Amino acid sequence: MSGRIPEEKIEAIRRSTDIVDVISDYVQLKKQGRNFFGLCPFHGESTPSFSVAPDKQIYHCFGCGAGGNAFSFLMEIEGYNFVEAVQSLGQKSGIDLPEVQENQSGSAKTNSENDTIYKAHDFLTKLYNHCMVKTPEGEQARAYLNERGFTKEMIEKFQLGFAPDSWDYATSYLEKRNYPLAKVADAGLLAKREFDGKYFDRFRNRIMFPIWDPKGRPVAFGGRIIGDGEPKYLNSPETKLFQKGKFLYGFHLTRSAIRLKDQAILLEGYVDVITAYGNGVQNVVASLGTALTKDQAKLLRRQTESVVICYDSDKAGTNAATRAADELMEAGCYVRIAKMPGGLDPDDYIRTYGAERFEKDVIGAASTVMAFKMEVFRSGKNLSDEGERIRYIEEVLKEISRLPNAVERDHYLRQLAEEFSLSLDALKQQVSQFFKEGKKSKDNAPPKRDNNARKNFYVKKKLLPAFQNAERILLAYMMRDLEVAEKVQEEVGGSFNIDEHSAIAAYLYSFYANGHEADVSQFMEQLTDPNLVKIASELAMMDLNNDVSDKELHDYIRQVLNYPEWIKIEEREKEKKEAEMKQDFVQAAKIAMEILEMKKNLKNSF
Ligand SMILES: [Zn+2]
Numbered sequence: 089m090s091g092r093i094p095e096e097k098i099e100a101i102r103r104s105t106d107i108v109d110v111i112s113d114y115v116q117l118k119k120q121g122r123n124f125f126g127l128c129p130f131h132g133e134s135t136p137s138f139s140v141a142p143d144k145q146i147y148h149c150f151g152c153g154a155g156g157n158a159f160s161f162l163m164e165i166e167g168y169n170f171v172e173a174v175q176s177l178g179q180k181s182g183i184d185l186p187e188v189q190e191n192q193s194g195s196a197k198t199n200s201e202n203d204t205i206y207k208a209h210d211f212l213t214k215l216y217n218h219c220m221v222k223t224p225e226g227e228q229a230r231a232y233l234n235e236r237g238f239t240k241e242m243i244e245k246f247q248l249g250f251a252p253d254s255w256d257y258a259t260s261y262l263e264k265r266n267y268p269l270a271k272v273a274d275a276g277l278l279a280k281r282e283f284d285g286k287y288f289d290r291f292r293n294r295i296m297f298p299i300w301d302p303k304g305r306p307v308a309f310g311g312r313i314i315g316d317g318e319p320k321y322l323n324s325p326e327t328k329l330f331q332k333g334k335f336l337y338g339f340h341l342t343r344s345a346i347r348l349k350d351q352a353i354l355l356e357g358y359v360d361v362i363t364a365y366g367n368g369v370q371n372v373v374a375s376l377g378t379a380l381t382k383d384q385a386k387l388l389r390r391q392t393e394s395v396v397i398c399y400d401s402d403k404a405g406t407n408a409a410t411r412a413a414d415e416l417m418e419a420g421c422y423v424r425i426a427k428m429p430g431g432l433d434p435d436d437y438i439r440t441y442g443a444e445r446f447e448k449d450v451i452g453a454a455s456t457v458m459a460f461k462m463e464v465f466r467s468g469k470n471l472s473d474e475g476e477r478i479r480y481i482e483e484v485l486k487e488i489s490r491l492p493n494a495v496e497r498d499h500y501l502r503q504l505a506e507e508f509s510l511s512l513d514a515l516k517q518q519v520s521q522f523f524k525e526g527k528k529s530k531d532n533a534p535p536k537r538d539n540n541a542r543k544n545f546y547v548k549k550k551l552l553p554a555f556q557n558a559e560r561i562l563l564a565y566m567m568r569d570l571e572v573a574e575k576v577q578e579e580v581g582g583s584f585n586i587d588e589h590s591a592i593a594a595y596l597y598s599f600y601a602n603g604h605e606a607d608v609s610q611f612m613e614q615l616t617d618p619n620l621v622k623i624a625s626e627l628a629m630m631d632l633n634n635d636v637s638d639k640e641l642h643d644y645i646r647q648v649l650n651y652p653e654w655i656k657i658e659e660r661e662k663e664k665k666e667a668e669m670k671q672d673f674v675q676a677a678k679i680a681m682e683i684l685e686m687k688k689n690l691k692n693s694f
Contacts, residue, residue: 093174093185101174102610104181107145107158113302114165116347116391123629127420129165129390130154134420141629145609148625155625157609205275205329208267209298209306212277215261216249216296216309225252229295232314236359237439242366245341246297246358251311253293276308276325291322297358299376301329302387304340308332310358310377323377333381336373336388337361343391345370351394353426353451354380354412356405360398360434367443369451380412385419395421396454401428406464413457417492424454427463458500461487481508485515489522555654558647559589564627565636566596567608573600575641585651588623595620650690657686 108124111117117124117140128138128149137151148155154164162173178185220226220233221243229250233243242248251258259278262269269287272278279290294311301307308324324330338361346352349371355361357374364372375384388395395416399405405428413423428437428450438446455463465483469476484504491497501519505512552560562580566573577597584590595614604610608628615621660683667676 093171097178097183097185098174098613099610101178101181101183102145102158102613104183105145105158105177106142107147107161107609108140108142110158110177110180111140111147111161112347113343114390116350116393127390128152128154139629144628146612146625146628148629150626150629153622153626155629156621157612160612160621201271202329204268204271205327206305206307208262208272208275208277209308211262211265211267212258212309213247213249213296213298213306215258216251216298217243217247218249219252219257220248220250220295226250228314232295236435237363239366242362245366246338246362247306248362249296249298251289251291251294251296255288255292258289258291259287275327275329293317294322299324299330299332299335299337300340301335302339302343307335321377332376332378334383334387335376336384337376338365338373339387341365342370342372346373346388346391350392351396352388352392354388354395354397354399354416355434356399356408357435363435363438364443364446367438367446369438369443369447375412379408380415382415382419385412385415385421388416389419389421393420393422394424396424396426396451398426398428398434398450398454400433401431405433410457410461410464413460417457423457425457425460426450426454427460458487458491458496462500477508481510482518485518486522486526489519489526555585555647555651558644559584559586560627560630561632562641562644562648563589563592563596563624564630564632565641566593567611567624567628568606568632569636570600570606572636572641573597573606576645579645580648583649585648588620591617592620592624592627653686653690657683660686 108117111124111126114129115126115138117126118136122141122143124140124142125136126138126140127133127136128151130138130149131152131154133151138147138149138154140147146155146157147161156164158177159170159173162168162176163170166173166176168176175185220229233248238248259269262272262278269278273280273287273290277290278287280287291309291311293315294313297310297312298306299308299310307327308330310324311322313320313322323332326332337358342361342365351371353364353369353372355364355372355374357377361372361374364370373388375381397409397412397416399409399412409425413425416423428434432440434446434450437450441449462484465480465487469480471477471480481504484500488497488500488504491500497519501512501515504510505515562572562576566576573596576593580593582590582594584593592615596611599611599614600606608624612621612624615624660679664676664679664683667673667679
């Protein structure tokens, strides 16, 4: 399974990696007792059943059964193969690995192609940044950013750059460095002239905003024209490495602040993020020039439950904010919407009034989504006009009918009833009418999640037959204790009654035989079958006493070994009943004697 990476290297990387750190990059974890819990990234859920055990360096989801160690986590969440997972963690922990040749030529080719594109983005990020900061061509861009309040630190942190007004600035540098221009053009960094097939710079006379994937690798650019020109923004096209609906701008820099504050501020554009971050409001992200997608909502939800949307106050911003709110609530977030005063956008506001006032007066004063929508419906309507008033009330009632929480529904209904002196019962009736209509029209939509449900964390315990439990407990102890494993090997060997248990036992025997010490996370690497990994991670998470007495072990072993005998006895019991039905009492008595004998043997055998 380990490909060509030497075993010692893999071990070194595993030892210097903390699975809690690795998983925290993707899931917001909270400590509960010895373990950490969070929402499973592999299946949709609103109550955390995904657990990480730092002492064992493994994870397991009690909801969907996913489980494994840090390597398997990256394989599952990033789609890496084992070698890529090892390389990625090696990089993180600063352990150098020899160049690895993949055996499947297909994936090797894709990897090196991806690699070229990553490198080209990285190279151009540095090149454009250099041009902006250090060269006379960058003067105009520096002045432009300076005037808009961008500090040196912001430019550095977000690696802002300048693509000069030239057809071959980037092209010639890339050519000199032997980049395959066709590939680089495919990734949207260059363009191709129809008439002679020559490549030229796609980004010209633009401030360049690198866009990173969640791991902090630049994978695209947004380019804003300096001065007049079209289009105002030119962005990289979508590629295999860059799907803008899946990334959030700034996320790789701000993720830890979001987790720390347990709150994310969702802004509209790059500039808002840079200004906020540069002024000390660091728990910010922006969607990438599109309406917030489901994937982006989920990405945020894994970091925090609480999101404040802070978009521009114009009509487009208001509409986008309510749509984003719906998407985030669907993903299980608790959402509020901040209103920008006086037509300012967040960037203007922070530069004018400072970050402190932004946090206190704008973010702190954010309203619930419902209150925000009510204000939007109200704006531009003359509520003393009966027709407009009725239209307003209907819009609000429709919105109320979509609220998942009964207390909230009641709150706004009462508010509405009071404000317009209406009968509460009539409003309730109307809401339930809207609810039914809404349900009909979106029966296929996923159910809204109840945020409160996640507080009542509860793991269902499966009821298993005794022998199966015994096998599981034995394996769990064997994974933790070499001596137990040796004893079981001697007495049970391969005689587990469930195939998967037999397989895990066999792996354990050979794991210890190869001189390893008990180490659940390391053991999991030996398991090639993902199904076995799942079972092993579940067993490893079992709550067991530290020490198991010989008596207990003996009982479990007996249950495992006796199980086939018990099956036989059960069959004989059936035969005895059949004989009695046929009134063949001689035969029945004979079988009864045999059964007695079998049971006696079971007892004597221990
Ligand atoms: Zn799960």
